[in-house]
Amino acid sequence: MTSLVTGNRRWLLAFAALLFGAAYPLAYAPFNHAVVALLAITGLFSILRMSQSWRQAMTIGFAFGLGQFTVGISWVHVSIDSFGGLPLAVSLLLMALLCAYLALFTAFSCWLWYRLTRETATAFNALLFPSLWIVGEVLRGELLTGFPWLALGYSQTSSWLFEWAPFIGVLGIGWLVACLAVLISYALVKRHLLWVLPSLLVIVAGSLWANLQTVPHATGKFAHVALVQGDIPQSMKWEPEQQWPTMSKYQDMTRPYYDYDLLIWPEAAVPAIELSAQSFLQNIDATLAWKGSALVTGIIDYQPYSQLFFNNLIVLGRRQPELEKSSYYYGNSNRYSKHHLLPIGEFVPFGDILRPLAPLFNLPMSSFSRGAYIQDNLEANGWRLAPAICYEILFAEQVRQNVQEQTDFILTVSNDAWFGDSIGPHQHLQIAQMRAKELARPVLRATNNGITAIIDADGSVQTQALQFTEAVLTAEVGQYRGQTLFARTGHAPILMLAGLVCLAAMWRRYRRPHE
Known part of the structure; x- marks a missing residue:
C-alpha cells in the first residue's frame, strides 16, 4: 500500500509540473502575462522541494519542460505540417521528439539541483536554483547549434524586470525571475520570512533603481x-x-x-x-x-x-x-x-x-x-x-x-x-x-x-x-x-556568478566524504 501511495504521489507531482509548464508560455507574446512565468517557476520549485529522489526531481523537470515546449513552440508544427510533406502522425512524432529533447535541459537542471542541494543551506537555494536554471538555458542555447527560444528572461518584456536588460541581459533577467520564485516559495513558510523579505526588498529596490537610469542618449x-x-x-x-x-x-x-x-x-x-x-x-x-x-x-x-x-x-x-x-x-x-x-x-x-x-x-x-x-x-x-x-x-x-x-x-x-x-x-x-x-x-x-x-x-x-x-x-x-553595461560585458557577469554558485554548491556537497 505504501509503495502504491508513493507511486501515485510521484505521478501527481509530475502531472502538476506538466500543468505549470503548459501555463508558462502565457507569459510570452502575444499573451504577455509576465507574472505567469514567475508563478510557474514558483510552482516548479515548490514541487521540486517535495521530490524524494534524483529520479523524481528529474521527472518533475522533464514534465515541466515538456509542457513548456509543447505549448510554447507549437508554431514549429505549423511549418512541419504545411511544408514538410509528411503524414500527420509522423509530423506529430517529430514535434514530440523535439519537445522531449528540449525538456531534457530542464530535467538536467532539476536533477543537478537535487544532487547538490542536500548539503546546501535553505537560503543558498535562492542563488543555487536560479544559477542551475541558467546553466540549463545556456546549454540549450549552445548545443546542436542552439535553440534559446522561450528563455525565461523574454517573459518579462512587459514587466518591471525588463528595466534590468541594459545591465544584465536576458539571462540575468531570467536569473532574477528564478530567484524571486525561490523566495516566494519559501515565503509561504513563516520560519523563512526573516531572510526572504529582505531579499525580496533588495530585488525590488534594485529594479526601481534600474528604472530610473537613462542608459542611451x-x-x-x-x-x-x-x-x-x-x-x-x-x-x-x-x-x-x-x-x-x-x-x-x-x-x-x-x-x-x-x-x-x-x-x-x-x-x-x-x-x-x-x-x-x-x-x-x-x-x-x-x-x-x-x-x-x-x-x-x-x-x-x-x-x-x-x-x-x-x-x-x-x-x-x-x-x-x-x-x-x-x-x-x-x-x-x-x-x-x-x-x-x-x-x-x-x-x-x-x-x-x-x-x-x-x-x-x-x-x-x-x-x-x-x-x-x-x-x-x-x-x-x-x-x-x-x-x-x-x-x-x-x-x-x-x-x-x-x-x-x-x-x-x-x-x-x-x-x-x-x-x-x-x-x-x-x-x-x-x-x-x-x-x-x-x-x-x-x-x-x-x-x-x-x-x-x-x-x-x-x-x-x-x-x-x-x-x-x-x-x-x-x-x-x-x-x-x-x-550599456550589457553592451560592454555581455552575459559574462551573470555567468560568472552562476558558475561560482554552482562550484560552491559542489564543494559543500562533496567536502564531507573527503574530510
Missing part, C-alpha cells in the same frame, strides 16, 4: 525609414514563374518612398540568385543613388567557383550621403552573410542520409554556408546597421558583438510566413524588443508577412504593420549613442 538626429512588407505566400515564393512578379511588387510598393533615408526589404525579398538578378539590382541601385537614398534587401548569393550558397543582405543606392554615385557591384564588401543557420531550414545535418527520406529535409534553399561570426556593419546612406537575419536575433551575444559604439540601428529581417497565424511571429518580435533594450539601439524589423515593426531603444514598439497585409511601415527613427 539621443543625438537629435533622425532617419526617415520605410520598411516594406510584401506578403508573398510561402507556397509561391520560390516558384520560377513568380520571380519577376514578386520583384516587381516590391519595387512598385517602394517607389513612392525613394526619397526616404533608408528603405528595408525583408529576408530573401528578391527570390532570385544575386548573379542572375544583376540588371534588376543595378537599375534600382542607380535610381536610389540619383534620389539620394539606400535600400537594404535580403537575397541569395550563389558563388559558382566555390559552389556555395549564402543567405545575404546587400545595400543598393548610396553608401554615404555625400557620394552621389551608386556603390553596389556584385561581390562588394558592403554586405552581410548569415552566420547562425537554422537546422533543416538552411542546412541539413547528415544531409546525404536525411534528404531522400522526406520533403522536410529537402526544402528550397536548405544548403547554405555560414558567414563570419563578427562582420562589419552595413553602411546605407551614412547610417550604420548591425544585421541579424531571422533566427539570429535570438542569439544575444552574437548580436552584441556585432553592435559597435557607432552602430545606429539593429536591423533584423525575417520571413515568418513559414509559421502562419501562430504565436511564433509574436514571440519573434518580443525577442527583438529584448535586443533593443539590452543594447540601447532601435531595431528595424522587416518581414515578408508580419510582424514588421520599428522598436525604440527602450524596447517599446514604436509602430508595427498588421500581419498578412501588404504594407509599407514608415517612421522617423532616432539615433542614440552610449553603450
Whole structure:
C-alpha cells in the first residue's frame, strides 16, 4: 500500500509540473502575462522541494519542460505540417521528439539541483536554483547549434524586470525571475520570512533603481525609414514563374518612398540568385543613388567557383550621403552573410542520409554556408546597421558583438510566413524588443508577412504593420549613442556568478566524504 501511495504521489507531482509548464508560455507574446512565468517557476520549485529522489526531481523537470515546449513552440508544427510533406502522425512524432529533447535541459537542471542541494543551506537555494536554471538555458542555447527560444528572461518584456536588460541581459533577467520564485516559495513558510523579505526588498529596490537610469542618449538626429512588407505566400515564393512578379511588387510598393533615408526589404525579398538578378539590382541601385537614398534587401548569393550558397543582405543606392554615385557591384564588401543557420531550414545535418527520406529535409534553399561570426556593419546612406537575419536575433551575444559604439540601428529581417497565424511571429518580435533594450539601439524589423515593426531603444514598439497585409511601415527613427553595461560585458557577469554558485554548491556537497 505504501509503495502504491508513493507511486501515485510521484505521478501527481509530475502531472502538476506538466500543468505549470503548459501555463508558462502565457507569459510570452502575444499573451504577455509576465507574472505567469514567475508563478510557474514558483510552482516548479515548490514541487521540486517535495521530490524524494534524483529520479523524481528529474521527472518533475522533464514534465515541466515538456509542457513548456509543447505549448510554447507549437508554431514549429505549423511549418512541419504545411511544408514538410509528411503524414500527420509522423509530423506529430517529430514535434514530440523535439519537445522531449528540449525538456531534457530542464530535467538536467532539476536533477543537478537535487544532487547538490542536500548539503546546501535553505537560503543558498535562492542563488543555487536560479544559477542551475541558467546553466540549463545556456546549454540549450549552445548545443546542436542552439535553440534559446522561450528563455525565461523574454517573459518579462512587459514587466518591471525588463528595466534590468541594459545591465544584465536576458539571462540575468531570467536569473532574477528564478530567484524571486525561490523566495516566494519559501515565503509561504513563516520560519523563512526573516531572510526572504529582505531579499525580496533588495530585488525590488534594485529594479526601481534600474528604472530610473537613462542608459542611451539621443543625438537629435533622425532617419526617415520605410520598411516594406510584401506578403508573398510561402507556397509561391520560390516558384520560377513568380520571380519577376514578386520583384516587381516590391519595387512598385517602394517607389513612392525613394526619397526616404533608408528603405528595408525583408529576408530573401528578391527570390532570385544575386548573379542572375544583376540588371534588376543595378537599375534600382542607380535610381536610389540619383534620389539620394539606400535600400537594404535580403537575397541569395550563389558563388559558382566555390559552389556555395549564402543567405545575404546587400545595400543598393548610396553608401554615404555625400557620394552621389551608386556603390553596389556584385561581390562588394558592403554586405552581410548569415552566420547562425537554422537546422533543416538552411542546412541539413547528415544531409546525404536525411534528404531522400522526406520533403522536410529537402526544402528550397536548405544548403547554405555560414558567414563570419563578427562582420562589419552595413553602411546605407551614412547610417550604420548591425544585421541579424531571422533566427539570429535570438542569439544575444552574437548580436552584441556585432553592435559597435557607432552602430545606429539593429536591423533584423525575417520571413515568418513559414509559421502562419501562430504565436511564433509574436514571440519573434518580443525577442527583438529584448535586443533593443539590452543594447540601447532601435531595431528595424522587416518581414515578408508580419510582424514588421520599428522598436525604440527602450524596447517599446514604436509602430508595427498588421500581419498578412501588404504594407509599407514608415517612421522617423532616432539615433542614440552610449553603450550599456550589457553592451560592454555581455552575459559574462551573470555567468560568472552562476558558475561560482554552482562550484560552491559542489564543494559543500562533496567536502564531507573527503574530510
